Amino acid sequence: SSELTQDPAVSVALGQTVRITCQGDSLRSYYASWYQQKPGQAPVLVIYGKNDRPSGIPDRFSGSSSGNTASLTITGAQAEDESDYYCSSRDSSGHHLVFGGGTKLTVL
Amino acid sequence: QVQLVESGGGVVQPGGSLRLSCAASGFTFSSYGMHWVRQAPGKGLEWVAFIRYDGSNKYYADSVKGRFTISRDNSKNTVYLQMNSLRAEDTAVYYCAKERTTGATIDYWGQGTLVTVSS
Numbered sequence: 001s002s003e004l005t006q007d008p009a010v011s012v013a014l015g016q017t018v019r020i021t022c023q024g025d026s027l028r029s030y031y032a033s034w035y036q037q038k039p040g041q042a043p044v045l046v047i048y049g050k051n052d053r054p055s056g057i058p059d060r061f062s063g064s065s066s067g068n069t070a071s072l073t074i075t076g077a078q079a080e081d082e083s084d085y086y087c088s089s090r091d092s093s094g095h096h097l098v099f100g101g102g103t104k105l106t107v108l
Numbered sequence: 109q110v111q112l113v114e115s116g117g118g119v120v121q122p123g124g125s126l127r128l129s130c131a132a133s134g135f136t137f138s139s140y141g142m143h144w145v146r147q148a149p150g151k152g153l154e155w156v157a158f159i160r161y162d163g164s165n166k167y168y169a170d171s172v173k174g175r176f177t178i179s180r181d182n183s184k185n186t187v188y189l190q191m192n193s194l195r196a197e198d199t200a201v202y203y204c205a206k207e208r209t210t211g212a213t214i215d216y217w218g219q220g221t222l223v224t225v226s227s
Binding site: 030033035037042043044045048049054084086088089090095096097098099100101102 | 143145152153154155158167169203208212213214215216217218219220
């Protein structure tokens with residue numbers, strides 16, 4: 001079983017704001033990274049560290065963290081944001097990587 | 109630009125072996141740790157293994173420990189995953205992935221190679 005917990009599915013109206021959360025004890029010690037994956041494609045990094053975006057990722061994507069919960073926020077969701085989103089961090093041992101179960105985002 | 113190209117996937121019988129390769133280009137391969145991550149059909153991402161930039165440390169998920177071995181050849185810019193004693197539950201797309209720096213962030217992924225374990 002995953003040490004990071006995500007809601008399986010979330011929906012948002014076009015242009016509205018949505019928050020996707022990730023819970024786990026390791027998040028008290030380590031930042032989460034967030035990945036977007038579209039069907040048949042490899043994941044793409046969208047947020048890492050405290051709240052950093054790789055080059056080319058729109059600034060409507062942001063990250064935050066509090067206690068054992070990390071969040072990915074999309075402000076003004078677009079149709080192309082409809083994807084699966086995965087969080088990850090180190091596990092409690094500090095040596096392994098762990099992924100959340102993923103959240104399927106639907107843009108209505 | 110960074111490119112990661114996996115190869116070596118295919119169909120193998122339960123109990124069999126397979127070696128995956130990942131050819132890297134577009135960055136200084138010998139300076140970065142590398143991961144293997146897999147995704148079973150219709151399922152989420154599962155971390156498999158990690159090797160430090162110089163090969164000095166290797167880490168494995170409990171589900172593959174003792175059966176899989178990660179290695180690298182910095183002279184060939186290639187990382188490998190030797191998979192032995194394969195089981196049906198190992199069926200997945202296997203992604204090679206580059207670590208961003210230190211820390212646990214993956215910044216580039218390959219397109220993946222499919223491994224099917226079936227009789």
